[in-house]
Structure formats: C-alpha cells, structure tokens
Amino acid sequence: QKDTATQTQGPTVLILGAGMAGITAAKALHDKGYNNFIILDGSNRVGGRIKEVTIGGFTVEGGAAWIHAGGTNPLHMIANRFNLSYVTSNYEDYIVLDSKGQVVTNEFDKRHDNSFDPAFKFYKNYSKEARNKQKPDFTMRSALLMGGWNPRSAVDDVIEFFNIDNSYSYGPEAISGLHAYPDEPYEEFNTTDDLTVKDSRGYSHILRGLCSEFLPDGDKRLRLNEVVTHIEQIDGGIVVHTKDNVTYSADYVIVTFSLGVLQHDDVRFSPPLPFWKREAINQFQQALLMHIYLQFAEKFWDDHEFLLYASERRNYYNIWQNVDKTLSGSKIFQVSVVGDEVRRLERLNDTEIIHELLSVLMVMYGGRRIPQPVAYAIPRWYSDPLFRGAFSNWPPGYTLDTFNGLQAPVDKIYFAGDYGDRHNYGYVHGSYLSALRVAEDIDMCIRNPSFCVEPFRPKYDVRGCTYQVAKNYNAKAKEDDGSCTFVKCQISASVSIYYETYLFIISAVFIILSIIP
Numbered sequence: 054q055k056d057t058a059t060q061t062q063g064p065t066v067l068i069l070g071a072g073m074a075g076i077t078a079a080k081a082l083h084d085k086g087y088n089n090f091i092i093l094d095g096s097n098r099v100g101g102r103i104k105e106v107t108i109g110g111f112t113v114e115g116g117a118a119w120i121h122a123g124g125t126n127p128l129h130m131i132a133n134r135f136n137l138s139y140v141t142s143n144y145e146d147y148i149v150l151d152s153k154g155q156v157v158t159n160e161f162d163k164r165h166d167n168s169f170d171p172a173f174k175f176y177k178n179y180s181k182e183a184r185n186k187q188k189p190d191f192t193m194r195s196a197l198l199m200g201g202w203n204p205r206s207a208v209d210d211v212i213e214f215f216n217i218d219n220s221y222s223y224g225p226e227a228i229s230g231l232h233a234y235p236d237e238p239y240e241e242f243n244t245t246d247d248l249t250v251k252d253s254r255g256y257s258h259i260l261r262g263l264c265s266e267f268l269p270d271g272d273k274r275l276r277l278n279e280v281v282t283h284i285e286q287i288d289g290g291i292v293v294h295t296k297d298n299v300t301y302s303a304d305y306v307i308v309t310f311s312l313g314v315l316q317h318d319d320v321r322f323s324p325p326l327p328f329w330k331r332e333a334i335n336q337f338q339q340a341l342l343m344h345i346y347l348q349f350a351e352k353f354w355d356d357h358e359f360l361l362y363a364s365e366r367r368n369y370y371n372i373w374q375n376v377d378k379t380l381s382g383s384k385i386f387q388v389s390v391v392g393d394e395v396r397r398l399e400r401l402n403d404t405e406i407i408h409e410l411l412s413v414l415m416v417m418y419g420g421r422r423i424p425q426p427v428a429y430a431i432p433r434w435y436s437d438p439l440f441r442g443a444f445s446n447w448p449p450g451y452t453l454d455t456f457n458g459l460q461a462p463v464d465k466i467y468f469a470g471d472y473g474d475r476h477n478y479g480y481v482h483g484s485y486l487s488a489l490r491v492a493e494d495i496d497m498c499i500r501n502p503s504f505c506v507e508p509f510r511p512k513y514d515v516r517g518c519t520y521q522v523a524k525n526y527n528a529k530a531k532e533d534d535g536s537c538t539f540v541k542c543q544i545s546a547s548v549s550i551y552y553e554t555y556l557f558i559i560s561a562v563f564i565i566l567s568i569i570p
C-alpha cells in the first residue's frame with residue numbers, strides 16, 4: 054500500500070510525531086504557506102508526553118505537568134491564548150517527615166540555608182565563570198563539594214533530591230556542571246515562576262487548540278495509529294514505512310520522536326544514521342520520571358503543597374505532592390519517582406507498587422494504618438515504545454559540538470524535540486522552540502537550496518596538523534590537534550666541514566683582535 058502526501062503542490066514534508074514538536078512544526082509550516090504535509094503518530098491521540106489521566110472524576114497530568122519558567126516564555130503565551138488554567142507553584146510550602154514519622158522541617162531548613170544553598174550559589178557562579186573561561190566540563194557534584202556541600206544524612210539527601218533530582222531526574226554526579234545551568238530558562242524569560250497546570254481539559258488542551266488553528270477536524274493530514282518502523286533515503290527523496298506496511302514518500306522529514314525512542318533503535322534508518330549522529334543521540338541522556346497518583350476516601354496527610362520524605366534510602370518515594378491543594382476536594386496524593394527506581398517500578402504490577410507506597414506512607418505517618426486508595430493512576434513512560442522515558446538531560450562531558458550534531462539534519466531528515474534547544478532542553482517549551490527552528494530551516498532550504506543547513510562535520514573530523522611546513526599538514530583541519538611532525542634540518546657532511554672551519558676562523562680573528570693592545 055502506498056500513500057503520497059496531499060493533493061496540493063509544493064515539496065512534501067512528513068512530520069513524524071504529534072506531540073508539542075510535531076504540531077508546532079506543522080503549524081509553523083502552515084503559517085509559512087506550506088500545506089503539503091502529513092503528520093504521523095503511532096498513538097491514537099495528539100499530545101505525546103503531554104497526557105492527562107482521569108482519576109475519580111478529576112483530571113491530573115500523567116506526563117508534563119508544569120510550564121517551567123512562565124514569564125515571557127512563548128508557551129506561557131500560548132497557554133494564555135487558550136485559557137489554560139494553572140497556578141504558580143510554591144516550593145516554600147513543604148513539611149519534611151523522617152522514617153520515624155518525626156517532623157524534621159527545622160533540621161531541613163537549617164541545613165538547606167546554611168550549607169546547601171551557599172554551595173548551590175557557589176556552583177552557579179562557578180559554572181558561569183567556567184563557561185566564560187571555556188573551561189572543560191565537570192560534574193555538578195564536584196562543584197557542590199567545592200562549595201562545601203557534602204550530604205551526610207537522610208535529611209541532606211532529601212534536600213538535594215528536592216532541589217536537584219526533582220528537576221533533572223538525575224543526581225548531581227550525572228549532570229553537566231558546565232552546561233546544565235539551572236537559571237538559564239528563567240533568565241531568558243525574566244521570571245522565577247513555574248506554573249502547575251490544573252485544567253479539567255488537561256495540559257494537552259493547548260495542543261488541540263493549536264491544531265484547531267490550522268487543521269480542520271477530520272483533516273487527513275493528521276494520521277494517528279501509524280507506527281513508523283523504517284525511514285529510508287532513496288534517490289534524493291525519503292520513504293517512510295509503517296508497521297501496517299503503508300509507505301509515505303516525502304522531500305523532507307521532521308523526526309520528533311523522543312531521544313529515548315531514537316536510542317532504543319525502535320525506528321530503522323537506511324542508510325544508517327552517520328556515526329556522529331548516533332554518538333550525539335546515544336551520549337545525551339533520557340531521564341526517567343514517573344508521577345503516581347493515589348486517591349483516598351479521606352485526606353490524612355498534612356496540608357502543605359509538598360511533603361518530603363527523608364528516607365534512609367535515597368530516591369525512595371522522597372517527593373509527595375498534595376494535589377488536593379490545587380484540586381480542592383480531590384483527596385489525591387501524588388508521588389514522583391526518578392531514575393533507576395523507575396526502571397524497577399515499571400517492572401512491578403500495580404498491586405505491588407501500591408503495596409510499597411502504602412508501606413512508605415505508614416512509616417511517614419508514624420505507623421498509622423493507611424487505607425487502600427479508592428482510585429489510582431500509574432502512567433508508565435519508560436516501557437512504552439512510543440516514549441522510552443520522560444525528558445532529556447545534559448550529562449557531564451557532552452560537548453557543545455556534539456550537541457550541535459544532535460540538532461543537525463542528516464541530508465533532508467530534520468530532528469526536533471525537547472533535546473533541541475540549548476537553554477531549554479528537557480522542557481515542553483524546548484520542543485516548541487526547536488520545532489520552530491526546524492520549520493524555519495526547511496523553509497529557507499525550500500526557498501533557496503544554497504540556504505540549506507550545511508552538512509554537519511563534527512570537530513574531531515576536521516582536527517589535525519594546521520602548520521603548513523609540517524610533514525603531515527592537513528589542509529582541511531580547522532583545529533590543531535598537536536600531531537604535527539617536522540622534517541629535520543639535515544646538512545650534508547661537506548657543507549658541515551666548511552661551516553665549522555668558517556666558525557673556527559671567525560672566532561680566532563676575534564680572539565686575536567681582542568688580545569692586540
């Protein structure tokens with residue numbers, strides 16, 4: 054079965070994925086006058102990792118739940134355009150409980166203010182300076198140690214977890230100290246605010262809103278339940294194959310699959326992606342995150358926005374969020390889990406997970422019996438082959454050059470997603486910004502082929518000896534790699550004898566002249 058794009062004229066663009074990146078790219082192309090596009094998505098809905106779930110009649114977010122860095126963030130503007138309902142998160146409203154059920158908020162605050170906070174400030178200044186001086190990368194952990202932060206207790210662990218793992222879904226040893234500067238989006242959008250979405254239509258309401266502006270209901274250019282298996286470059290064009298043996302041909306393709314999907318080789322490329330592209334994809338990180346929601350008949354927990362559990366085991370149900378505070382009367386309690394714990398949990402069944410959660414709540418609440426929840430939601434992103442994780446993270450040692458390779462197209466195959474923006478990677482608005490950039494690149498390329506993005510060449514490919522006089526001079530090298538070898542200056546024996554005799558006579562003349570009175 055073969056399917057070409059639409060009946061309209063102009064180059065054909067296939068957009069793979071109908072999450073924030075895919076829908077934004079399609080709309081941007083539409084706004085530039087291109088209508089010959091098709092969007093394919095393997096799931097039965099628009100939204101991707103923005104997905105609401107219903108629990109006991111209340112809508113909560115199973116994927117992205119925040120608009121980070123509100124302010125002048127374009128995503129914030131879009132949210133307002135579609136009247137999305139949200140509240141500003143209050144990270145100061147918390148209580149900390151330990152594994153004896155004791156309230157240890159004072160100890161938390163003291164250690165936070167006297168030790169963690171100064172070290173975190175030190176890290177941020179150090180990171181800025183290191184970038185200005187173009188220093189090599191380091192781990193966030195090493196800078197925190199230099200700033201005097203050395204976690205020693207369960208309370209210290211939860212301080213760190215709340216401030217770092219809770220945002221990055223990785224601990225500080227797995228985060229680039231140089232590139233993962235946390236304030237960048239907030240500085241860019243002039244704000245300190247994160248906005249928690251609380252809308253009965255779900256966060257994905259804004260994606261449906263964007264669609265309504267350019268895709269009439271039932272438009273055939275949006276095709277759901279189409280799982281892409283193979284992207285093939287043939288004779289200057291691209292053919293995309295789906296699981297149901299449908300093929301689509303196009304002049305340009307925009308891949309918006311998550312980094313996790315690309316890392317798992319769920320989609321085959323022919324010819325295979327170049328080595329530099331595979332390096333760039335596999336060396337970046339896909340963070341794992343799970344939001345689990347429990348609804349109880351009665352609310353038994355404290356009335357703060359966050360309940361932090363200083364467990365003896367780091368990353369063991371540390372961050373609980375009181376959803377009842379934003380969705381009043383919902384009696385929903387939510388816990389976030391990150392990293393390896395997600396891998397472990399996604400292998401357990403729902404009953405096993407709930408059993409663990411109730412045991413933890415029992416410990417947090419001093420041995421009190423915790424009732425079974427009346428409803429729950431356990432979204433599993435990591436084991437879903439359409440997602441394979443939550444969002445991207447910049448690991449230590451990952452260079453800017455490799456990051457540029459991650460953004461770069463491979464011939465007419467372009468890439469957009471939450472790994473696609475230097476300062477806003479990992480966020481919904483990172484996907485948005487990266488899709489706008491890719492649509493712009495394709496537009497430029499269509500208008501004038503000499504404006505197409507230049508083929509990416511990783512730095513290591515063009516490093517070599519740059520000294521023209523060297524034996525191994527490499528005219529293509531842009532950066533010297535210290536490998537130059539030079540021809541030794543060899544003087545023939547006869548020339549050497551003349552040269553030495555000449556030196557002898559000159560020295561003798563000088564000596565005689567100096568001793569004549």
Ligand SMILES: Cc1cc2nc3c(=O)[nH]c(=O)nc-3n(C[C@H](O)[C@H](O)[C@H](O)COP(=O)(O)OP(=O)(O)OC[C@H]3O[C@@H](n4cnc5c(N)ncnc54)[C@H](O)[C@@H]3O)c2cc1C
Nearest residue numbers: 070072073074095101102116117118119281471480481484
């Ligand atoms: C639990 C969780 C919490 C998060 N919290 C936040 C948050 O609070 N704030 C924030 O800014 N970000 C958050 N994120 C990250 C954010 O959701 C993503 O960065 C963003 O939604 C990515 O959008 P995208 O369009 O780039 O990718 P996606 O949303 O992943 O879209 C890609 C699309 O491709 C489709 N697809 C994949 N493989 C195939 C295939 N083989 N064939 C066809 N279709 C395929 C998928 O179905 C998907 O619809 C969170 C993510 C998760 C999972």
